[in-house]
Amino acid sequence: ExxxxxxxxxxxxxxxxxxxxxxxxxxxxxxxxxxxxxxxxxxxxxxxxxxxxxxxxxxxxxxxxxxxxxxxxxxxxxxxxxxxxxxxxxxxxxxxxxxxxxxxxxxxxxxxxxxxxxxxxxxxxxxxxxxxxxxxxxxxxxxxxxxxxxxxxxxxxxxxxxxxxxxxxxxxxxxxxxxxxxxxxxxxxxxxxxxxxxxxxxxxxxxxxxxxAGRGFSTATELADVLVREYGLAFRTAHRIVGRAVRHGSLDLSTVEAAAREAAGLSVVDLGLTEAKITSVLDPVHAVAVRSIIGGPAPAAVAVQLAEQRDLLARDAAWAEETDTALSSAFEHLINESRRLVA
CATH class of the missing domain: 1.20.200.10 (Fumarase/aspartase (Central domain))
Structure with missing residues (x-):
């Protein structure tokens, strides 16, 4: 987290x-x-x-x-x-x-x-x-x-x-x-x-x-994704709108609305986008939490990765220990056989 x-x-x-x-x-x-x-x-x-x-x-x-x-x-x-x-x-x-x-x-x-x-x-x-x-x-x-x-x-x-x-x-x-x-x-x-x-x-x-975590408009992609997932825009259009807003220096509602009218000739306000929605979407914690598919950074997904890799680590460690034990056993057997032959 x-x-x-x-x-x-x-x-x-x-x-x-x-x-x-x-x-x-x-x-x-x-x-x-x-x-x-x-x-x-x-x-x-x-x-x-x-x-x-x-x-x-x-x-x-x-x-x-x-x-x-x-x-x-x-x-x-x-x-x-x-x-x-x-x-x-x-x-x-x-x-x-x-x-x-x-x-x-x-x-x-x-x-x-x-x-x-x-x-x-x-x-x-x-x-x-x-x-x-x-x-x-x-x-x-x-x-x-x-x-x-x-x-x-x-x-x-x-x-x-x-x-x-x-x-x-x-x-x-x-x-x-x-x-x-x-x-x-x-x-x-x-x-x-x-x-x-x-x-x-x-x-x-x-x-x-x-x-x-949130600097450099790092959550801008999530805003574009939300415009696709929740407001039905094509990603190409959403990408163009958010990119233009970033160039204008802000992702507040008024800037995004102006960018949408300039870039796509539409109103995101009419689609239902609000300032509160933008604020929640731009939160880095939110951007991480929604990426919960296999391999993603959401805490639940990471927990699965950790469990799988701990299991793999245990298997690798067991192999290393078994191999080392086998080599030590072979060396001991070699010494004993050599002594037996000399005797």
Whole structure:
């Protein structure tokens, strides 16, 4: 129910809520999780036994060794197991997309924390002062994270470029790819927990958001919609009337009436439009409340989104825990089997 302005082109567009705004980023991050889960499934194959590329004449039990190492299965083709690096590119792609989302969010936090906007106050732990200006509080962590997104994108580009011209099977070029994988994953691994902490400790200035929610004629669209829904005008006509009223600098009844006569040759007063109706329609809380369809910012619609995404989060968290437990179990089994063989 925290009303705030939504933006297009960095200009006031329509009112929304802070929950709706943050859920937009949550949706993007949930897709990042989905991409990385899918990438994990393709990484989860054991190359052991592939040898140089043509496998080996020794009677290896590849399914057994794959299980010992915690893989779901052995790689089905020994040449592909040696030569392919699309799995690394896919992981870097997933982390790069994730970091791009993080960078966009950081950009918003940087803008929102400025004195010009004043929507958020970041915790001191994620900021620093200027080297010479003692009054400054700079959002350093958010800014560095924006740069890290560029670094991860660079690691992805480097990996693709290294692989693109290589024939089958192994080529020494591939040893240059591995550091890009480590650096890209490590940058994301460091950044995402910092972003989580920065959000968790941030103070959102909801009164300031509410004060800005109706500025810039951000509820003008709702007035046009009402002229369509309740007074039977075509949207093209309603859009023209409200747009002309905005150009005249007001959305009071007399201005809208004059705009209607100029733009469409009709009287909205004769249609039944009143000053009281306009006042209620232009209230940002009203503009948010009527947008109650699936995915909308109305509190009831947001509550549904929250419930669905909490369920998805629980499933993702359970998968991560199960996967981690399986890997730990496989490692323990590997140690026990090794000890048994040595004994």
């Amino acid at each position: 925290t009303v705030m302005p939504g933006f297009t082109h960095l200009q006031h567009a329509q009112p929304t809520t802070l929950a709706h705004y943050l859920l937009a980023y949550e949706q993007a991050f949930s897709r990042d999780v989905s991409r990385l889960r899918e990438a994990y499934a393709r990484v989860d194959v054991s190359p052991l036994g592939s040898a140089a590329f043509a496998s080996t004449g020794f009677p290896l039990d590849r399914a057994y060794t794959a299980a010992l190492l915690g893989f779901a299965r052995p790689a089905p083709n020994s040449m592909d197991a040696v030569a392919a690096r699309d799995f690394a590119i896919e992981v870097l792609s997933g982390t790069s997309i994730c970091m791009t989302t993080a960078s966009r969010f950081c950009e918003e936090l940087v803008i929102w924390s400025t004195a010009f906007v004043g929507f958020v106050q970041l915790d001191d732990a994620y900021c620093s002062s200027s080297s010479i200006m003692p009054q400054k509080k700079n959002p350093d962590v958010a800014e560095i994270m924006r740069a890290k997104a560029g670094s991860v994108a660079g690691e992805l580009t480097a990996a693709i470029t290294i692989v693109k011209g290589l024939p089958m099977s192994y080529n020494r070029d591939l040893q240059e790819l591995t550091p890009h994988l480590w650096r890209g994953v490590e940058a994301a691994r460091q950044s995402i927990p910092l972003l989580a902490g920065m959000i968790a400790t941030a103070t959102f200035r909801t009164e300031r958001m509410a004060a800005e």
